[in-house]
Amino acid sequence: MGDFSADWLSLREPVDARSRDRGLRRLLATWVPERGGLRVLDLGCGSGANLRALAPSLGIGQRWTAFDHDAALLERLPRRASGEGWSAEVATQLGELDGFDWPSADLVTASALLDLVSERWLERLIRRHAGAAFHFALSVDGRIDLAPRHAADGPVFETFVRDLQRPKGLGPALGPTAPAVAERVLREAGLQVAGAASDWILDPEDGALVEAWLRGVAAADLVREEVEETALKDWLDSHLGDLRDGRLRLRVGHRDLLALPL
Numbered sequence: 223m224g225d226f227s228a229d230w231l232s233l234r235e236p237v238d239a240r241s242r243d244r245g246l247r248r249l250l251a252t253w254v255p256e257r258g259g260l261r262v263l264d265l266g267c268g269s270g271a272n273l274r275a276l277a278p279s280l281g282i283g284q285r286w287t288a289f290d291h292d293a294a295l296l297e298r299l300p301r302r303a304s305g306e307g308w309s310a311e312v313a314t315q316l317g318e319l320d321g322f323d324w325p326s327a328d329l330v331t332a333s334a335l336l337d338l339v340s341e342r343w344l345e346r347l348i349r350r351h352a353g354a355a356f357h358f359a360l361s362v363d364g365r366i367d368l369a370p371r372h373a374a375d376g377p378v379f380e381t382f383v384r385d386l387q388r389p390k391g392l393g394p395a396l397g398p399t400a401p402a403v404a405e406r407v408l409r410e411a412g413l414q415v416a417g418a419a420s421d422w423i424l425d426p427e428d429g430a431l432v433e434a435w436l437r438g439v440a441a442a443d444l445v446r447e448e449v450e451e452t453a454l455k456d457w458l459d460s461h462l463g464d465l466r467d468g469r470l471r472l473r474v475g476h477r478d479l480l481a482l483p484l
């Protein structure tokens with residue numbers, strides 16, 4: 223989805239948090255040096271969801287650089303955070319992801335970002351941080367499963383998934399191919415890669431997020447261009463009606479990846 227507003231990010235954060243794969247997080251924790259002081263780079267950090275999800279597993283003395291091009295989102299990050307057995311100092315950096323002008327890091331991470339970038343961008347990132355570990359959470363993989371179905375689901379979702387691949391300023395966007403491409407590129411760079419599903423499994427209690435997601439699908443440029451207006455309105459009204467009646471179930475495919483240097 224192209225909406226990176228603070229409202230959208232805070233709607234998705236609790237669902238993201240329960241969807242993230244815990245096994246990969248535990249594996250990452252075992253890799254963290256006992257001496258502490260891990261340098262972490264969070265690309266496209268938004269308002270800091272990735273920090274809140276990962277820092278409690280990464281020990282004491284973490285030094286985070288939280289990078290984004292949205293100054294208002296960066297202002298929402300704490301300067302330091304701590305809990306039992308962990309602490310983090312957080313520096314924010316405002317900039318564009320195509321600049322590659324961020325500091326070195328032991329761990330490079332991003333959540334809900336890889337669909338926006340290109341394969342070439344990813345290769346450059348991995349080369350730039352040779353020797354680091356990479357953790358990419360919540361990359362969309364294009365699977366969408368929704369019930370009850372509507373006759374226009376096929377064309378709407380097919381067009382929406384194609385819309386995810388329109389360029390976002392970082393080359394041809396990976397969109398739903400992001401998890402598979404990232405896994406291959408990380409392996410080719412000689413890292414040891416593990417992946418796991420981190421699907422959103424949504425029910426009526428997640429109504430606000432489901433509604434925002436459905437409206438986002440209907441508002442995507444290609445969907446508006448290619449799906450006939452009355453059919454699209456009927457599609458949206460029908461699913462919102464099912465949501466209000468407590469009948470709608472939605473699963474949106476995501477994948478987490480962890481790559482460790484050998």
Ligand SMILES: C[S@@+](CC[C@H](N)C(=O)[O-])C[C@H]1O[C@@H](n2cnc3c(N)ncnc32)[C@H](O)[C@@H]1O
Pocket residue numbers: 226231265266267268269270271272289290291292295317318319320332333334335338391
């Ligand atoms: C889907 S949000 C994910 C935010 C956060 N990682 C999370 O999981 O909540 C994508 C983030 O990438 C940032 N972003 C998108 N394109 C960017 C670019 N070209 N340069 C820097 N940041 C960018 C947006 O501002 C947004 O905060």
